[in-house]
Amino acid sequence: MQWHRLIAALGLFAPASALLRFGCAGLTVQRLDPLVNPGMKPSTHLHQIIGGDSFNASMPQGTHDLVSRSTCTSCQFTEDFSNYWTAVLFYRAKNGTFKRVPQMAQAGMEGTQGGMVVYYMSDALFDTAQRSDVTAFKPGFRMLVGDSTFRNREQARKWRQLTYICMENQGTRAPESIGFPTRPCPGGIMANHRFPTCWDGRNLDSPNHQDHVAYPESGTFESGGPCPSTHPVRLPQILLETVWDTRAFNDPAGFVGGQQPFVWSNGDSTGYSNHADYLFGWEGDSLQRAMDGHTYVSAPMLTPQSIALQNRCKVPDVVNEDIDSSYQA
Template sequence: MRQNLFVAALGLVTGCDALLRFGCARLTVQRLDPLVNPGQIPSSHLHQIIGGNSFNASMDAKTHDLAAMSTCTSCQFSEDFSNYWTAVLFFKAKNGTYKRVPQRSQSDISTTQGGMMVYYMTDALFDTAQKSTVTAFKPGFRMLVGNVGYSTRNEARNFRQLTYICMQNDGTREPETVNFPTKACPYGIMANHRFPTCWDGKNLDSPNHQDHVAYPESGTFESGGPCPSTHPVRIPQILLETVWDTRAFNNKADWPTDGSQPFVWSSGDPTGYSSHADYLFGWKDNSLQKAMDGHTYVSAPMLKTQSIAQQNKCTVPDMVKEDIDSWLPTLPGQAM
């Protein structure tokens, strides 16, 4: 069902009623996490990051203005200096060594260097009108969805719609699972990260980076569920899509003999239940609010854009300087 609706939405790219959907090239891949491990070089596990190039190990919300301190962004909309990041996918071979799985761009941004597809929406993906009113994030806003320590389906129920899609082709958008696919995926594995859509209206962050946001009190974002009284302010739905190019690892002869699947997150999780993503707001001035109020999202004439070549040029230095691309005896950050 989601695939058909997704295709229908993309068919309106040249129209005036759609959603904000844009590609971001890879900014960097390294062990940094300024939200959970601020100032720590390196952080506990590897992340893939997109967005503004002021990204660093230390990004204090009170002093680090992403829009003012960044000189470029790896995202299509050049006013978006936000940072978005997730863990990195690895293939674990029979001999116990690990190989980083590369990211694969979706077809309409196929020349970006890896990265993600980013969505901001006021209504469900398949609601082409997108007429609801939302309050854009404020400077200093940040949040985290998911939990790196989760390893069971029951734990994962605390977060809605952190899912995987075993892609048969570029257009595959169903079915979605909450655990890693258990069979080889011809086109790759898509990881989906959907953030909460209700805010307490006061706090730009919270100690666990989660308590200041919430899911709808009943129903879902897609069904138009109301926000709880504790978090009454409706904020845009952020969806991140990352396609992991697993094609080089699809030979079942290389998979574990016990029938289990061979992919793990960079945190060491082989289940997929620890899926998580981080967000630091960094749109310039009120550009995001104007886009959310404009209801002309995908083309978004009120926003400035840049070429994919410009996106690809935006990077940050390697601050950790460790090998992440060879066949590794352990995951980066794990002891031998």
């Protein structure tokens, strides 16, 4: 069963569970990265960012409170001033020129400009009960999944839950690959980022923004794998879905001999450098209440806003770069 059909069915028959699914409009597209390249203008490569409008080049942990500094959010729930970001996808033509690939809103979120769909869940998406307890992230929490320097399959195996889907239509959710699709995708390419779900319980960050979190020691979050003893605190799984509208670039001539014409903004044409960043910024205990609230997709304890208001939330361009024809530093 396709995910969109499952979601519709579960909304009717299993309202008692703890899973949030919501859309976020694009906040900005700039070469900024306050996690890996704090203070750099421009950072090493281009990112597409969603969430609270306090996002900028420098967001020091302990002094930059996303909730108090933000005046709006591009996400559906007004309590979520977190920031989430990924690299940007480009099409490389045979003459060597580049074209930024637009992002596509998912069904039910039409009108959202750019952006992503965000999930927070306490159990696998297909587990309708969502019985497990999870501990919401704490103020100041931040993390990074993936590695922008990876260029081969063996390296990418470290991040077994960073994938792509070659979409036939809006409902396609399988199969998944860890490298770029090597055939034209009639419905676009979905990039999936599943963050680690186990925390050491002490550190809100680490020097590489990864060591304080971990995947389950066996299996996956979806299979109910246990957290390692070094990281015993079970977190909600964050899943980001970005649909890149590649339909205008599906000339079969670009997909010959296992090649494909797409490249991440960090210069990667393999897809193995898939990565995403997260800075927690939920207001008060709103995320914990949502995860404890036995709701599915919609959350009556949270305050939704219109897509028009989501689209209106922006941050100014401080890099002043032609992002439609330039993809790397």
